[in-house]
Amino acid sequence: MDVYISGVGMTKFGRSKEPLEKMMAEAASSALKEAQLERVDAIYMGVMNVEEFVGDSNFAALLTDTLGLTGIPSTRVETASSTGAGAFKTAFYAVASGHMEHVLVLAGEKMTHLPTTKTTRILSEIIDRSERRYGATMPALAAMFAQKYAREFKLSPSKLEDILAQVAIKNHSNGYFNPYAQFRKKITKEDYLKSQMVSYPLHLYDCAPITDGSSAVILTSHPTSIKVSGIGHATDTMTVRHRASFTSFNSTKEAALKAYTMAQINPSEIQFAEVHDAFTPFEIIGTEDLGFFPPGEGWKALEEGVTHLRGRLPINPSGGLNARGHPVGASGLAQLVEIVYQVRGEAGRQRQLERAEIGLAQSIGGLGDNNLVTILERSDRKRIVKEGWTPDYHPEINVSKRMTPSLPSEGVGILETFTILYATPEGFRSPLTLGFVKKDGGEVVMACNPDYRSPKELKMGKKVYLRTREGLYVFEKLTLWKQLKRWIKGPTKSSPKKVQP
Amino acid sequence: MDVYISGVGMTKFGRSKEPLEKMMAEAASSALKEAQLERVDAIYMGVMNVEEFVGDSNFAALLTDTLGLTGIPSTRVETASSTGAGAFKTAFYAVASGHMEHVLVLAGEKMTHLPTTKTTRILSEIIDRSERRYGATMPALAAMFAQKYAREFKLSPSKLEDILAQVAIKNHSNGYFNPYAQFRKKITKEDYLKSQMVSYPLHLYDCAPITDGSSAVILTSHPTSIKVSGIGHATDTMTVRHRASFTSFNSTKEAALKAYTMAQINPSEIQFAEVHDAFTPFEIIGTEDLGFFPPGEGWKALEEGVTHLRGRLPINPSGGLNARGHPVGASGLAQLVEIVYQVRGEAGRQRQLERAEIGLAQSIGGLGDNNLVTILERSDRKRIVKEGWTPDYHPEINVSKRMTPSLPSEGVGILETFTILYATPEGFRSPLTLGFVKKDGGEVVMACNPDYRSPKELKMGKKVYLRTREGLYVFEKLTLWKQLKRWIKGPTKSSPKKVQP
Secondary structure (H helix, E strand, O other), X not given: OOOEEEEEEEOOOEOOOOOHHHHHHHHHHHHHHHOOOOOOOEEEEEOOOHHHHOOOOOHHHHHHHHHOOOOOOEEEEEEOEOHHHHHHHHHHHHHHOOOOOXXXXXXEEOOOOOOHHHHHHHHHOOOOHHHHOOOOOHHHHHHHHHHHHHHHOOOOHHHHHHHHHHHHHHHHHHHHOOOOOOOOOOOOHHHHHHOOEEEEOEEHHHEOOEXXXXXXXXXXXXXXXXXXXXEEEEEOOOOHHHOOOOOOOHHHHHHHHHHHHHHOOOHHHOOEEEEOOOEHHHHHHHHHHOOOOOOOOHHHHHHOOOOOOOOOOOEOOOOHHHHHOEOOOOHHHHHHHHHHHHHHOOOOOOOOOOOOOEEEEEEOOOOOXXXXXXXXXXXXXXXXXXXXXXXXXXXXXXXXXXXXXXXXXXXEEEXXXXXXXXXXXXXXXXXXXXXXXXXXXXXXXXXXXXXXXXXXXXXXXXXXXXXEEOOEEEEEEOOHHHHHHHHHHOOOOOOOOEOOO | OOOEEEEEEEOOOEOOOOOHHHHHHHHHHHHHHHOOOOOOOEEEEEOOOHHHHOOOOOHHHHHHHHHOOOOOOEEEEEEOEOHHHHHHHHHHHHHHOOOOOEEEEEEEEOOOOOOHHHHHHHHHOOOOHHXXXXXXXXXXXXXXXXXXXXXXXXXXXXXXXXXXXXXXXXHHHHHHOOOOOOXXXXXXXXXXXXXXXXXXXXXXXXXXOEOEEEEEEEEEOOOOOEEEEEEEEEEOOOOHHHOOOOOOOHHHHHHHHXXXXXXXXXXXXXXXXXXXXXXXXXXXHHHHHOOOOOOOOHHHHXXXXXXXXXXXXXXXXXXXXXXXOEOOOOHHHHHHHHHHHHHHOOOOOOOOOOOOOEEEEEEOOOOOOEEEEEEEEEOOOOOOOOOOOOOOOOOOOOOOOOOOOOOOOOEXXXXXXXXXXXXXXXXXXXXXXXXXXXXXXXXXXXXXXXOOOXXXXXXXXXXEEEEEEOOEEEEEEOOHHHHHHHHHHOOOOOOOOEOOO
């Protein structure tokens, strides 16, 4: 059974004084009004971590009370930072099954009321335990992807900086026109450069902000002007160092393949997209993973203006997570709300795209380990699909190998990528240098480095010396002098920078 | 599209040294083996509060790694303590939609590793905030239901005690035969009476234990010997004091009506049931809410042996949550696993029921605010449904009124029900007397009482004096002497027993 969208709604994203359930009720109320409904058959409710952000559980029931819909079945859905898209997908099947006529998908998160170090710690719980132990955060891992991307595609540090700045500048410019965006301020390259370094090379403007907000969609089995054409969903290993690639996400590619196949649509037919730019490098990687541009060429499309609001393939016309804000549970659904506004021609004069009959949203859960791709389309869009059609999309799937970690052992390895993390989570001293090191034999391990503070002292692709301390790997420059000193004095006292909380 | 079950699995419930994901992998592995599958199209994963019990989020992705199923779409589903049933329902629609062929439903919780006061605090987060402030716990609210039930149906305190003991004795006797049960020990009335008072009148044996465990089911669109016939789901207000009834659950009745209607089955056709007996009074209430027995007569059926293992309508042949154990996220799915074992005739000589072609499971989320009812049936069961059939089930729905609470004000009220809570959550001194008091005008408020320690001093239906302290209601005996003392000395120092944590 085909599934359509009959109503959408969202709150202004940003800092809110309202409790989470009130924000969610506001978004729901707009969507219900648009759909001209007072009741629905069920509610699918996406919140990522209401237990720790807000201190409540049983939020699905709590919401029905707040909405004045007590009695209606209500189910909480969660797929980490792609939760909003996960809730949408789950609701989609409920309607597609023929068992439900009208379903409310409601997503939200409240985050700004907590201290940043606490929020960072809560967000870090979506990272693999063994990598979290090192103090790795989402920005730190994203920064290591950015570094590796630059190395793989031969971008100098200043070139990389320029590209990332361009993503932030473009998305802030789009957000400027979006009444729902948290940041409605254009930024310059100078603003970008002046902004705080979160995890080298990522500045504050490379990272989606901490945000309160909610978004809502009504799905229905009754035809409306907008149809859900394709949905794809895939996971990848949480253990980032076990991934075969640090410059793309398998989970995006596998999800996209499913969505294109289901929708019988090629990447080249997509007219605009909302791409999960929680970190600016992810927008570039996303546009490549989705088959819009070849690997290593997403940044060129950006430079050439292809992905700009008036370009051939606008990316994140809403401002993206970068400027609209990122209430983690809500973002995946907010992307779909933007697509609906665009397809309906209701995005406002300045933001409205000329070609907006078919749009795609890509949402990343965790560090690319639970991703969804959703395609929405004007119901009256004419197209002919030939028999035996298969999508013109053949991504390279780099299968992750979940290796059984060997016992920590000292030795020489290659520094694959690194970052210097300044915004450390609760319990870790700042700055914290982290890297992925490939050991002889091919195993990639996470390691920290207590000495270096300048990125200029570290080189990807160079040999480093790995030692172990308190069960963690520490990497050091491989110099004769160090080796000699170690041999004379025994292990140095520098250690992973865990401090007592 | 019809949906069938091709495999089930579960761990032995109890105290486990394994991490949660390992336990869940064990249950999944059994189910996959039964279904002769190595992969599935998707995983729906139920955990109630992995964030606080285990300290992880993004558990849906983590599980695919542990299962060796990296890549497969994985979605976390949560409906409080009915989570396992909620995940089952969500997966059901995915298969029913025709988009998926084989789906793994996997549910679990790990709870025993934390101190009991912490577990109690985490579990209490599923209670309405305004009632949680008083220190109300799940056992405390369940105890107040039991008290009200006794009063409404004219059972003396010793009669009530005897009935509740009989539930625990029956379910422990059933659990004795269940290799997956946490408690495999028959108990006597003496054991019951000797067990610690948790919240008067509920003894320890009235409360499901704290448990680690996992259960798994494979749903498929390919016909097998067992079919999913009916699913119903409904919420109720989280604010227990706003409910129109304290002796039944609307959410069970509304869910049951949907399930019976979908399955085209009458309550009288159900041959056995797993009923959510997290607290013994809930089993009695459940059998009435489900239409097996008239209101106020569930206890008689128990006394007459109707619900015993060899009775006409066995309830909780598995031992129920009471004896099998209650890993909160897993229980709703474990009930369905038991039904599958029974329908297949694989429950073991001692536990196997004679008539086991059609079974029902009822799962309670929160304090009866997010409930599910599921009916499973032998696929070859012959039955004729007449045109225009409607279920022979006409429960009285007592619509809850979510009232806007008035400003706390002193005055006289009627004590509707009460409990004395001994196992208080973190931050509250023990014992703690709690009650629902109906004020003039009909508003029911929660109130605590700092003085009384003996249940004999409190009478339901009697007038009490309500005063306010620190924004909470305190109820006192309405005596002339007290009134006079208050008038002379001003408010007493006794106050809600919040202590600094």
